[in-house]
Amino acid sequence: MGFETFLEIEPYSLCEAEKEPLLVRRLEELTQHHRESCPAYNRILKSVFPGFDGPGLEGIPFLPVRLFKELTLRSVPEEAVVKTMTSSGTSGQAVSRIYLDRATSANQQKALVKIVSSFTGSGRVPMIIADCPSVVKDRRMFSARGAGILGFSIFGSKKFYALDDDMRLDVEGLREFLETHQGKPVLLFGFTFMIWQHFYKELLRLKQEGVTFDLSNCVLIHGGGWKKLQSEAVSQRDFHDRLQDVCGLGRIHDYYGMVEQTGCIYMQCEYGHLHASVFSDVMVRHPLDFGVCGIGEPGIIQVLSTIPESYPGHSLLTEDEGVLLGRDDCPCGRKGTYFKVIGRLKNAELRGCSDTYAADYQ
């Protein structure tokens, strides 16, 4: 079953009973493909999952996400790799390397477009990127930060990088951009900590000086981790309320995603829940025996994606703690699994575009 099947389905239209058989079929095929094409992956499965395979989603073997830091895991010949992406890490920390061929790279972009359009509408709109342009400069080696920005930039009809290379807000540029696109919907994209530190705090300072901005026609999409803001005791609620106060920004969507499964991000709905789309799913596992947790039971997040063909990353155990909130019954109307991320597991390395940047930021 090709990935195209999933592109024809509205991303949040299938209930779990309809979605699971499709997902299981595709993921089992991917497991088989990677066993045949990536010897290292096959050896890992043989030693760690000797009795594989179990039935259903739960039976799909999973790799701990940090293996991509330690091993070269590739299911295509080296010549077929068109892009290598690296995870975000703090300075000196090992990073994951994810190898993409044309098909996987294109499917990531297609899935992202489907997911985000279902929240923002399919038209492209003027876009403000709360980051500096230099993060997309190194073209052969994409950081997760660059990949995130680049992936989202397809939604921008005109793009404006709001920060300079010293991460200072370009106040005049922002004013001009907003004036040019007055009255139109505008997309604001950035990583959580950058939005807070370099965008919100600067707007707050300007407001105290009597300089105000109206971003009430903007939709903010942000991701990359909350750790730093949690340590500053800024809750999601505060984040929303204070952005609303300072510039009228009312529509805010957090997302959960990682460079090892670029494309199928988990978007937060109007009720604050993260949703799995038709391209992916999440499970939560007990930290001691890796058994599957039920709804409401916290544990380690496992992510499943139908996209990865060029590297064996279709089923990964993350280092994040989370909890399933429900299936098919979110009041927003979207079908499928919805969940919450609690935070990083204790002793896990920092990662996430927002968190690693924040750790190096003094």
Next chain:
Amino acid sequence: MTNLEKYNQAFVEALEITEDQLPGLEYQAIEQWDSVGHMGLVATLEDAFDIMMDTDDIIDFSSYEKGKEILAKNYQIEF
């Protein structure tokens, strides 16, 4: 300038290549036409023809020839 000249010039400018490289050129076949280059090329074409392309068309734009087909079919640009 004819539409074909405009189209070629957008490639030459955005990807910093020469016109003789264009026939048969595919996305990701040369270093400059990677995903960063692609978004630059789209922006240049949009300015040149005063159009706004759909996200689907940006993704489907997989070669020099395919691009022409897309612009002709969905944006009424005659070559």
